[in-house]
Amino acid sequence: MIEDRHKPEIIFKGIPAAPGISIGKVFLYVKDIPTTVEKVIRPEEVENEIQKLKDALKRSEKELQKILSFAQEKIGEGKSKILEAQIMILRDQFLLKSFEKRIRSELRNAEYIVSDEIGKYEKMMLMAQDDYMHERAHDVDDLKNRIIRNMQQTKLISKFDEAAIVVAHNLTPADTVIFSRNTVLGYATDRGGITSHAAILSRALKIPAVLGLGDISRRVSNGDTIIIDGYSGIVILNPSLEQQTKYQAKKEKYLQHEAKLAQIKNLPAVTIDNHKIELSANIEFEEEIEYLHMQGSQGVGLFRSESMLINRESIPTEEEQYQVYKLFAERIYPNRIIIRTFDVGGDKIAPNTIEEANPFLGWRGIRIFLDHKDLFLDQLRAILRASTRKNVAIMFPMVSTVEEILEAKKILEKAKSQLKAKKIKFDPNIKIGAMIEVPSAAVAADIIAQEVDFLSIGTNDLTQYLLAVDRGNNVVSSLYQEFHPSVIRTIKYIIEAGHKGNKWVGMCGELAGNPLATVLLVGLGLDEFSVIPTILPEIKRIIRAIKYSDAKLLASEVLKLTTTEEILRFLKTYLQKNFKDIIINNNNK
Amino acid sequence: MVEVEVVIKNKAGLHTRPAANLVKTAAKFKSDFFIYKDGFEINGKSIIGVMTLAAEQGAKLLLRFDGEDEQEAARAVCELFERGFDEV
Numbered sequence: 267m268i269e270d271r272h273k274p275e276i277i278f279k280g281i282p283a284a285p286g287i288s289i290g291k292v293f294l295y296v297k298d299i300p301t302t303v304e305k306v307i308r309p310e311e312v313e314n315e316i317q318k319l320k321d322a323l324k325r326s327e328k329e330l331q332k333i334l335s336f337a338q339e340k341i342g343e344g345k346s347k348i349l350e351a352q353i354m355i356l357r358d359q360f361l362l363k364s365f366e367k368r369i370r371s372e373l374r375n376a377e378y379i380v381s382d383e384i385g386k387y388e389k390m391m392l393m394a395q396d397d398y399m400h401e402r403a404h405d406v407d408d409l410k411n412r413i414i415r416n417m418q419q420t421k422l423i424s425k426f427d428e429a430a431i432v433v434a435h436n437l438t439p440a441d442t443v444i445f446s447r448n449t450v451l452g453y454a455t456d457r458g459g460i461t462s463h464a465a466i467l468s469r470a471l472k473i474p475a476v477l478g479l480g481d482i483s484r485r486v487s488n489g490d491t492i493i494i495d496g497y498s499g500i501v502i503l504n505p506s507l508e509q510q511t512k513y514q515a516k517k518e519k520y521l522q523h524e525a526k527l528a529q530i531k532n533l534p535a536v537t538i539d540n541h542k543i544e545l546s547a548n549i550e551f552e553e554e555i556e557y558l559h560m561q562g563s564q565g566v567g568l569f570r571s572e573s574m575l576i577n578r579e580s581i582p583t584e585e586e587q588y589q590v591y592k593l594f595a596e597r598i599y600p601n602r603i604i605i606r607t608f609d610v611g612g613d614k615i616a617p618n619t620i621e622e623a624n625p626f627l628g629w630r631g632i633r634i635f636l637d638h639k640d641l642f643l644d645q646l647r648a649i650l651r652a653s654t655r656k657n658v659a660i661m662f663p664m665v666s667t668v669e670e671i672l673e674a675k676k677i678l679e680k681a682k683s684q685l686k687a688k689k690i691k692f693d694p695n696i697k698i699g700a701m702i703e704v705p706s707a708a709v710a711a712d713i714i715a716q717e718v719d720f721l722s723i724g725t726n727d728l729t730q731y732l733l734a735v736d737r738g739n740n741v742v743s744s745l746y747q748e749f750h751p752s753v754i755r756t757i758k759y760i761i762e763a764g765h766k767g768n769k770w771v772g773m774c775g776e777l778a779g780n781p782l783a784t785v786l787l788v789g790l791g792l793d794e795f796s797v798i799p800t801i802l803p804e805i806k807r808i809i810r811a812i813k814y815s816d817a818k819l820l821a822s823e824v825l826k827l828t829t830t831e832e833i834l835r836f837l838k839t840y841l842q843k844n845f846k847d848i849i850i851n852n853n854n855k
Numbered sequence: 856m857v858e859v860e861v862v863i864k865n866k867a868g869l870h871t872r873p874a875a876n877l878v879k880t881a882a883k884f885k886s887d888f889f890i891y892k893d894g895f896e897i898n899g900k901s902i903i904g905v906m907t908l909a910a911e912q913g914a915k916l917l918l919r920f921d922g923e924d925e926q927e928a929a930r931a932v933c934e935l936f937e938r939g940f941d942e943v
Binding site: 354358360361384391394398399402581 | 866871878900903
């Protein structure tokens, strides 16, 4: 690679969405917004203008049909509904007639009329007070630009010959799918986060990706040299030769490290002194299953069933849910999958948008579904039906009191008897667990443990509820400290409470996937870790390199410390001393 | 001319799928079909129009049919609303 002397080196920091380092040339993907100019046309030009419009509509439909068939193959039927709706609009005869009528009567060019007419609908959609309609307005805008682009006969270039790093403002699922046909070395985008489709697909395809980079798409040109570091989220534009050499070395080091981690892929997560830990993964989408197997996961400790609600307008029916759960249960078999019932509310999608002053302290998790028993029954029957191989467990989110568990168990029994009456098979001994993420449940963990088969600690919410800190609030987010002594003590208490009732205790919050915490958590007696798949091999390596007896000693030392800072310093020193080659990737942030 | 007031019964409201269903049903008849809601007038045979209505569960709509087969059209469309677009 040749150093470009004319361009200064620029460093960006984004969200590391898929691990890996790539050095290559930029392919800038610009979905430029076509500009339209209002032009007066002569009456004899009218027919020609209308024909131009009809051709553009036809071409647009052809494009969308192509994307649709790709999308259905790669992201599933449900999520490709949006594309179908766009096609229906293209076929809207009333809309076409109103275009024609206006072209004839106003004697204006078709581009202008299309832009103005569709623009009216867009404005009305944006006036609605709901996110769903705002999303639809974006779709309609996308469609409008597609038609206009087709009238101007310009084409979107989504093909490139040489291997390149795709830089874009934003990548829709359709874009990501289309690009994956080329040799993509990496993705770097202005927008998007760790759970966006672009991120999930790139992880599944093992293509490094850094998202949420702000304005990178406006600062690169085609052919620029760029480095993307999908571990740290660093992106370097026009890197000096020195930087390129440094990252090349870093890349090789990582690859070696990954190769080393790959060697233990099929080995169990067990300490030197034979203390077994169950190491499983958190997942949301079907596309992640393959990656999970590649990472050597022992199962799924948290399947976020609410991921099914993304880009949907209604809660899926029992049958639709059953198909999804069945597919997951089959592909995870013989390992276990823990399905968490819909955790909606708080900052997550809600079935009906209601205004709450304090959504995190409001109607969310199990609270919603105890009020909507019909929906809850649908979900429980769907999970039960998928449990015939006996590798499915159910977990309830946002439990704050044991009564909720008692109530949920009653509903579960009802779901079982409904299935029995219809002679439908299920696992009658299906295990149930409670997520412990509300302080009141943590304090009463011993009581709750008597009613369930396992507990799973949700550290993200537990930390913010325990410390009364909203981590999304920039003013106080520095007070959100997962290593706060109160958090560590609470975790210790929950684990002991579970063990006293002879129940196993797991953790599916971010802390479980933080290498800094691994030895401490093993020492506190945690039985199961459920982590994001990217970090899984690293956690396994740490577990396999330590002694349970040493971990217990370390935990008792940490419990003596009184401030977050002391705890962090202690754990960092320990890790640096004992795991020199550790790569702390920020993916679990 | 026939005018009928209907209430949206299905949970998710008049979103993409029911909107498509409504337009398809209306297209089978010759009569003009307009929908009125909150001062807006929408051609009920236009998918983009019906989508724009953003009609949620419980919303009241006024339907107006005008043409030779207005009775039949009104009956068919009202039945769709009655059944909650088969997704209540």
